[in-house]
Amino acid sequence: MSEITRPIHVKSEIGPLKKVLLHRPGKELENLVPDFLERLLFDDIPYLEDAQKEHDAFAEALRENGVEVLYLEKLAAEAIDAGGVKEQFVDEWLAETGVQSQAMLKALKDYLLGMDDTYEMVLKTMEGFRKTEIEVEGGKSLSDLYETDYPFIVDPMPNLYFTRDPFATMYNGVTLNHMMSDTRNRETLYGKFIFDHHPEYGNGKVDRFYDREELTRIEGGDELVLSKDVLAVGISQRTDARSIEKLAGRLFKETDFKHIFAFLIGENRKFMHLDTVFTMVDYDKFTIHPEIEGGLKVWDITPNGDGSVNIKETEDELENILADALGQDSVQLIRCGDGDPVASAREQWNDGSNTLTIAPGVVVVYDRNTVTNRILEEAGLKLIKVRGSELVRGRGGPRCMSMPLQREDI
Template sequence: MSHPINVFSEIGKLKTVLLHRPGKELENLMPDYLERLLFDDIPYLEQAQREHDQFAELLVSKGVEVLYLEDLAAEALLNDEIKEKFVDQYLNEANIKSKTAKQKAKELLLALPTNRELIDKSMAGMQKVELPKFELSSLTDMVESDYPFVIDPMPNLYFTRDPFATIGHGVSLNHMYAETRNRETIYGQYIFDFHPRFAGKDLPRVYDRDDSTRIEGGDELVLSKDVLAIGISQRTDAASIEKMAKSIFAENMGFKHILAFNIGEYRKFMHLDTVFTMVDYDKFSIHPEIEGELVVYSISEGKDGLDIIREEDSLENILCKYLNIDKVHLIRCGGGNLTAAAREQWNDGSNTLTIAPGEVIVYDRNTITNKLLEEAGVKLNYLPGSELVRGRGGPRCMSMPIIREDI
């Protein structure tokens, strides 16, 4: 049986990938609420879409099948019963305090002529001015009337890496760090439960959105068929890694070790893949600032639970040991210059998407790091990075591999 998900490395030739083309959710960003929505700036939507289309076209030119989150979610609403279930769950999770507004929002969503328009609208959010006028009869309605949205937008959705992550033949449907992003995982829930491509295909679910501790896909890296790396970060708890480890070992997925990288709880680092990505069998891009204080724990299956060891060695030696290779090459973002490294890491210089061993997609703006990657023998495909980068994410963040060739 061919599996609908097959991801046993970070570098195997990419065959199928999931993207989300930025939509009107970016036009619902407002300066006063940027922090609430985890943005530092407001991208210009038309240019962001042009850049994203170039990203998709580049992937297609490399023989990659490109799927879109918005299409799969719409196709997963197979009948009126599932559609209404989705809308009710979506509205319950949207934290709408006014019962009247909630009912009006439901009517508006269900009146949309196609499933795709319903999904697009659910992602974009809903301003109060879009609802038909209703009398502010309750205290809740009156007090809430100043906030412009009935339902917040989901501007982070074009970072498809985070709401769920593919691991082996399975998936972790994540519990996100922030309430504003936690609602994003509802699309993964319906896709994996109902979409014909995935439903009933016995996909191991190694984490679920109902779990109580947080984890995000940007912290989950599949280094080999034996080894996973997961970041303990601003957005992923150590407790989540323990839960996932138990689940992965119980599912007999073939993974023998999980390396937990403690990168600290910093906004500038955010996820492991913003400071560390694999670009070839023995090459990794890395932000030099994490090296000094980086602590790595190895987790394996023991007789009575998990065996957890704090690794007392350099990152190079740890990677050699677990990947069973003689030498690794760490390509340091910004060439080790702290000013250049900080600037280029902020613009996702370390967040490369590997599409085949030794071939990656990068933002064109990170000139120092890109030159070092080229000097290390890595083939680069350039993506313009002026608007997409404003969301603080690079090519890896914006892509969720569904199928990679085994290596």
């Protein structure tokens, strides 16, 4: 087992988890309103108080199992203070709000820079601004006046508690992602400041394999580190095939990855990311949603010696592809809902396939997915069950809500 010497160290999905990044749901959830849920990528409105209790219990379950828990909002504030870049952060945040009025931009900037506590300022940028909070006499632009029924000057960021997506960790680096929607792409700004300025994670200490300025989209829920040799990436509603090819060239140059598998899972809301239908739970075991198996296409991307890549569509069964890539005699695909069409559809919608592995064969799951949990236990896995009745309303499970920073090698 190699010693962990870098701030980011992630060479598998299942190595014992040592350090993880979360975001505790905040007042941004109280800025969700029924008429504008689609704009903010939500299907329902969680009850904040219970969502926070569930999230705190999730964090505590991780701590009880030897995992150090860090919080995105705290790291961002520490980075801003360490770099002395509070005004720069506010300016860049304002530039991505969509606000056109110079008078309103000035009022927002004055409000944020007037907050003495950088941590509270960061939380406010996540929460958003209602129109009732700031009034500017005159100086409004036509676009500010046009959406007269829209209640916000600046949209909230309710998806932030899914820390898996804005950036993804692998080897000693990250992909700082370009996300599909404007409402989520703003989230990556916090990662930018952390990896530019934080005393532990900034100033070149973390390799960067992708950047938020790229023109093609990729999201962390589609990026799975199956082993030190194999990365799986979903071609999905949120991740573009061009991004995968671009990423592959960089990873082959800068890491020891030998295969990058591109999984075509389709542009479907219920299969939003690869990790909502497929996760690794042990050396030779995976959860999978049976509905994707029928038409699943997988491309194997491998390096050429000249810096280019080979791309070949695989023609074998998924079990054989995975077993061969991982050096296993065979692998077991554990089907969400035990393969029953009704149970699998219900439990996949409630993230039965979105497990967080914290050690080989030890996984964190939502307690509500009783059918899937039963078959996971029958397969010999140890389950750490947490409540997620409110958290799941954002369509994400334990893996979605966590970004590993350090895992032991296996």
